[in-house]
Every structure is written in C-alpha cells, then in structure tokens.
Amino acid sequence: MTQVSLKELTKVYQGATEPSLDRLSLEIASGELAALLGPSGCGKTTTMKMIAGLLEPTSGDVQFGGRSILHEKPEKRGVVMVFQNYLLFPYMNVAENIGFGLKMRKVDKREISRRVGDMLSLVKLPDLGSRRPSELSGGQQQRVALARALIVEPDVLLLDEPLSNLDAHLRFEMRDLIRGLQQDLKITTIFVTHDQEEAVVLADKVALILDGRLKQYAGAEEFYNRPVDEATARFFGGQNFVQGHSDGSRFESALGALDLPEGAATGPGKLTFRPENVRIGHAEASRNRLTASLSDKLFMGTQTRLKLRVGGELIDVVANPNEVAGISNGDELKISLPPSSLWVLAN
Amino acid sequence: MSDRVKIFLLLLPAMSFIVLLFFGGLAIGLMRSFNYMPIIGLLEPNLEAYFKIFTSAEFLRSFLLTFHIAFTSTVISSVLAIGAALLLRRQFIGRAVVNFLFQLNLTVPHLVGAIGILYLFSQSGTFARLAAEWGMISRPRDFPVLVFDPYAIGIILQYVWKEIPFIGIIVLANMQSLGEDYESVARSLGATRWQAFRHVLLPLIFPGVLSASVIVFAFTFGAYEIPAILGANYPAALPVLAYRKYTDVDLAARPEAMAMAIVIAVLSAIMIYIYVRYTRRRIRS
Numbered sequence: 287m288t289q290v291s292l293k294e295l296t297k298v299y300q301g302a303t304e305p306s307l308d309r310l311s312l313e314i315a316s317g318e319l320a321a322l323l324g325p326s327g328c329g330k331t332t333t334m335k336m337i338a339g340l341l342e343p344t345s346g347d348v349q350f351g352g353r354s355i356l357h358e359k360p361e362k363r364g365v366v367m368v369f370q371n372y373l374l375f376p377y378m379n380v381a382e383n384i385g386f387g388l389k390m391r392k393v394d395k396r397e398i399s400r401r402v403g404d405m406l407s408l409v410k411l412p413d414l415g416s417r418r419p420s421e422l423s424g425g426q427q428q429r430v431a432l433a434r435a436l437i438v439e440p441d442v443l444l445l446d447e448p449l450s451n452l453d454a455h456l457r458f459e460m461r462d463l464i465r466g467l468q469q470d471l472k473i474t475t476i477f478v479t480h481d482q483e484e485a486v487v488l489a490d491k492v493a494l495i496l497d498g499r500l501k502q503y504a505g506a507e508e509f510y511n512r513p514v515d516e517a518t519a520r521f522f523g524g525q526n527f528v529q530g531h532s533d534g535s536r537f538e539s540a541l542g543a544l545d546l547p548e549g550a551a552t553g554p555g556k557l558t559f560r561p562e563n564v565r566i567g568h569a570e571a572s573r574n575r576l577t578a579s580l581s582d583k584l585f586m587g588t589q590t591r592l593k594l595r596v597g598g599e600l601i602d603v604v605a606n607p608n609e610v611a612g613i614s615n616g617d618e619l620k621i622s623l624p625p626s627s628l629w630v631l632a633n
Numbered sequence: 634m635s636d637r638v639k640i641f642l643l644l645l646p647a648m649s650f651i652v653l654l655f656f657g658g659l660a661i662g663l664m665r666s667f668n669y670m671p672i673i674g675l676l677e678p679n680l681e682a683y684f685k686i687f688t689s690a691e692f693l694r695s696f697l698l699t700f701h702i703a704f705t706s707t708v709i710s711s712v713l714a715i716g717a718a719l720l721l722r723r724q725f726i727g728r729a730v731v732n733f734l735f736q737l738n739l740t741v742p743h744l745v746g747a748i749g750i751l752y753l754f755s756q757s758g759t760f761a762r763l764a765a766e767w768g769m770i771s772r773p774r775d776f777p778v779l780v781f782d783p784y785a786i787g788i789i790l791q792y793v794w795k796e797i798p799f800i801g802i803i804v805l806a807n808m809q810s811l812g813e814d815y816e817s818v819a820r821s822l823g824a825t826r827w828q829a830f831r832h833v834l835l836p837l838i839f840p841g842v843l844s845a846s847v848i849v850f851a852f853t854f855g856a857y858e859i860p861a862i863l864g865a866n867y868p869a870a871l872p873v874l875a876y877r878k879y880t881d882v883d884l885a886a887r888p889e890a891m892a893m894a895i896v897i898a899v900l901s902a903i904m905i906y907i908y909v910r911y912t913r914r915r916i917r918s
Binding site: 300338340361369371373389390 | 724814815817818819820821822823824825828832833836837
C-alpha cells in the first residue's frame with residue numbers, strides 16, 4: 287500500500303501560455319480510492335500521466351510514501367494506468383494481453399499462465415482467454431484492461447474515465463466490480479471522471495479540479511453540504527444562491543432573516559442550499575419558515591422539480607411528487623429551510 | 634441498363650489498356666520465351682530458352698546479385714525509415730524543416746540520384762578526391778570501390794537514399810494515427826522503452842512497414858536503370874542481363890531474354906511471398 291502525495295504539481299504544455307495544471311497539491315492515503323473530478327480539459331488526465339511518469343511536470347513533485355519518484359522511469363514506479371479507451375493490444379488475444387506485464391518482467395511462462403487464469407476468474411471472464419479484443423464487448427474489454435493492470439500487482443492504480451465508454455447497465459456492474467476489487471486488494475487507486483455521481487459513488491475522497499486548479503478535496507458529502515465556492519456548488523448540482531449578509535448566526539437577504547448553522551462564514555456572501563433539502567410545509571418545530579408561490583412545476587417521475595418565488599428570489603426545490611400533487615402555478619405554499627442545510631459562501 | 638452493365642462499360646476503357654498492354658505484352662513475352670517466334674522461323678514451342686538460362690552460371694550469379702540488392706536495400710531502408718519516423722513524430726524546434734528535407738528526395742528521379750552517387754562515391758568522385766586531398770589516401774583511385782563494384786554497394790546506397798523517405802512517410806503516418814497511448818500503456822505495465830517498441834509499436838506499424846517494403850523489394854528486384862548505371866559489368870543484375878540479351882544483334886537470343894523477363898516476374902512474386910512470410914513470422918515470434 288502506498289501513500290501518494292502531489293506537491294504543487296504544475297504542467298505548462300509547450301507553446302501554451304496558461305498552465306493545464308496549476309500547483310495541484312493532494313494527499314491520497316494508502317489503500318484509498320480517490321477521484322479526480324472535473325470537466326474535459328481541466329487537467330485530470332495530465333495529472334494521471336504525470337503520476338504514471340508518462341509526462342514530465344513543469345514543476346512540483348510526486349511522492350510515494352514520502353519519497354519523490356519523479357526521477358524514476360514509468361516502468362519502475364509501480365504505477366499502472368488504465369486508459370479510457372482500454373487500449374488492448376489488438377494483435378494479442380485476451381490471455382496474452384493480461385499476461386503482457388508479467389512477460390515484460392520475464393516471469394516464467396507457466397507462472398504467467400497460472401496468474402492469467404486467476405485474473406480471468408477475478409474479473410469474471412474465465413472462458414475468454416483465447417478471444418481477440420475485437421471479439422469482446424465494451425464491458426468485457428474494460429475488465430480485460432483492469433485484469434491486465436492488476437496482474438502486475440501495482441502499488442498505485444490509475445483509472446482514466448473507467449466507466450465513460452460503457453452503457454448504463456454496464457456502468458453499475460463495472461462500478462461495483464472496481465469498488466469491490468479495490469476494497470479487496472487495498473490498492474491505492476486514483477480515477478478520473480467528469481461525472482460527479484460516479485465520483486461520489488465510487489470514491490472515498492474527491493478532488494474537484496476546475497481550469498487546472500484544485501477547488502476542493504474532501505469526502506463526497508462535503509461537496510453537497512459545504513462547497514468552497516459557487517462554481518464547486520454548481521458542479522455538484524447546486525442551483526440556489528442568494529446574495530446577502532451573514533453575522534455568523536443569521537443571514538439577511540431577500541428571503542428574510544434566516545438562522546444559520548454554527549460556524550457559518552460572516553460578512554457579505556451568498557447563501558446556498560440544495561433543492562432537495564427544502565422542506566415542503568411548516569412542521570411544528572421547524573425554523574426558517576417561508577411562504578412561497580409556485581412559478582413552475584416539472585414532474586420527473588420519482589421527483590418533481592419546482593421553481594418557487596420567495597421575496598423576489600426564484601429558488602429551485604426538489605419535492606416528493608405526492609407532496610405537491612395538488613398545487614399549480616401561482617399557488618402559495620409553506621416551506622422551511624433547516625439551518626443545517628444552509629451554507630454561506632463568503633464573497 | 635443494369636448497374637452491372639454500367640460498371641462494365643465504365644471500366645472498359647481502363648481495362649482495355651491493361652489487358653492489351655499488360656496481358657498482351659505478357660502473352661507475347663511468354664510465347665517468345667517458349668521459343669515461338671514465327672518471324673525468325675521458330676514455330677515449335679519448347680523450353681529450350683528456360684533450360685539455357687537455368688543452366689547458365691551467369692544467370693545464377695545475376696539472380697543472387699539481384700536478390701542481394703533488393704533484400705539488402707529493402708531491409709536497410711526499412712530499418713532506417715522506422716528510426717527516422719520515430720524521431721520525426723516527436724515535437725522539436727525545426728521539425729517542419731527537418732520533415733521537409735526528409736521528404737525532399739522523393740521528388741528527385743532515380744536517374745538523377747544515381748548520377749549523384751556516381752559523382753560522390755566513384756573512385757574519381759568528390760569523396761575520393763577529398764580523401765586524397767586530406768591525406769587519408771595517397772591518390773583518388775585508392776578510395777574503396779563503392780560504384781561498379783561486385784557487391785553493388787553503389788546501387789544499394791542509391792536505393793536506400795531514395796526509399797527511406799518513401800517507407801518513412803508511410804510509417805510516420807501510421808505512427809501518428811496510432812498516437813503514443815499504446816506505448817504508454819506498455820510502459821505503465823512495466824515495459825522498457827525498447828520493449829514497448831519491440832512488443833507494441835512494431836507489431837502495430839508492421840502492416841504499413843510490410844506493404845511499403847514489399848513495394849520497394851519488388852521495384853528494386855525488377856528495376857533496370859540503376860544497376861545499368863551503377864552496377865558492375867559482371868555479374869550484372871537480372872534486368873540488365875535480360876536487356877542485354879534482348880538487344881543482342883542475334884535475334885535468336887531473344888527467347889532467352891524473354892525467358893529471363895518471365896523468370897524475373899515469377900521470382901519477384903515468389904520473393905515477395907517469402908519476404909512477407911518470413912518477416913511476419915519474425916515479428917510475431
């Protein structure tokens with residue numbers, strides 16, 4: 287198991303004026319599954335390639351267990367990267383693909399054959415060793431790519447968009463497989479994704495990178511409840527941002543004066559809360575009660591999305607369809623905002 | 634009019650030329666190689682011309698020389714072209730200029746190149762004179778025999794110079810379309826730089842290298858002008874030998890010339906087949 291530390295890692299490509307990755311610092315604990323999350327072109331894959339030794343950083347350091355590995359060749363780092371499009375060698379069959387890393391290490395042929403068999407069973411493809419990659423489905427190719435990486439027992443496993451090329455039903459299957467294998471084998475794993483749901487479900491910790499800079503590195507829940515800024519909140523589906531002023535315990539804005547949780551930021555800022563945390567109706571003990579009028583309503587099957595007007599502000603709410611079945615545009619309804627669901631983003 | 638008829642009619646002009654000129658010429662050549670030349674009274678087809686050439690020591694030596702020229706030029710050109718493509722696919726300052734210079738001699742005709750080789754590498758050429766001038770040899774004629782030599786070094790030099798960019802461009806395009814990700818995967822799985830090249834890149838570019846080198850092999854095996862300009866008198870390359878027989882004042886030598894031409898064509902096809910089989914097996918092993 288290996289702890290991975292990125293220290294002020296920066297990459298400026300030749301001819302570029304702006305860095306693709308700007309002073310990224312991260313600590314990934316041994317055996318942890320971390321996600322690098324961000325939109326296309328934000329520097330996620332660049333980071334992976336620098337960890338794998340396939341790209342040289344402009345500045346900064348990559349350390350495994352506190353030891354810099356920048357001077358080490360890719361094949362000596364103990365890092366294996368699984369690429370987004372699998373890149374199985376087309377002229378080799380599945381077994382040869384999986385055994386490739388061991389062959390390069392000059393492991394005995396019988397040992398390779400035995401371990402390939404074990405790996406095929408591990409990724410649940412026991413009978414496909416003699417097939418060519420072109421004869422496999424996307425999900426099967428992904429499993430072979432994973433087996434090819436795991437067979438060399440890497441210290442660090444890097445997965446570049448591991449689920450992005452798969453159909454919806456295969457995504458769930460692969461997600462469970464990756465999570466299961468990672469927990470069984472306890473390999474420090476970093477994966478790249480642009481899908482926040484994928485990051486939340488799979489990762490122990492998520493690093494959100496926007497425009498080459500680390501925005502936040504935290505457990506998934508913090509991104510929903512304690513985002514560091516509006517861009518981060520928006521990336522995770524945040525839609526409610528109300529400008530106002532906080533004194534640390536109450537927030538004054540067009541919505542009125544609302545109680546805040548302990549430790550809220552003070553001064554001018556934006557109040558944010560998730561659409562699914564707005565309560566419909568006034569419970570006896572509820573705080574931050576408001577009266578809203580319905581501006582728009584969209585039934586989405588398992589939930590209904592509402593646009594409510596409160597004190598001149600439009601807020602987004604996600605409600606249980608049964609709770610709001612009878613109301614229509616222009617109707618008034620009571621809502622409450624539990625203080626624990628509020629968060630102030632300082633200006 | 635059905636589609637089949639339309640396609641047939643559209644192909645007819647081009648096909649007429651091919652059939653008339655290629656198969657027509659081939660048929661006449663075959664007939665003459667079988668000693669059938671009514672114009673000089675040879676009316677009984679037989680294998681005499683083939684028997685003569687196959688029992689001729691000169692023909693055997695010419696064949697070995699021609700094979701050596703074709704095989705050596707193709708292998709050297711392919712290896713150097715792959716090396717050049719590996720360098721040219723990298724990003725470096727002045728890459729566009731280097732790329733342009735690399736491809737420049739594609740536009741230079743073989744004949745011009747051959748004359749260049751003659752001027753540069755013959756014993757009265759520039760390098761011989763420079764070597765003598767700088768005291769490396771006592772006089773120009775002490776310069777190593779690189780042109781008109783029995784090992785066909787001058788011919789091979791000319792073919793290598795001309796064919797490197799031809800193979801190189803095909804291989805470079807192939808490498809660029811593949812990108813570097815396959816090699817990155819290999820490196821990340823523990824392959825050294827050489828192993829990634831040997832076990833991953835080479836098999837991936839192999840079809841491109843093979844098709845380009847087969848063209849070079851076939852061309853160098855059957856080409857006349859370069860061996861005629863830069864080759865030794867004896868043994869001569871097969872096409873030169875065949876031409877000599879063809880232009881012999883004795884018309885009776887013509888069946889032999891035609892038999893040689895047919896043999897060159899058949900041997901080219903066999904050599905290409907063996908070359909493809911051999912290299913494919915070598916790469917896969």
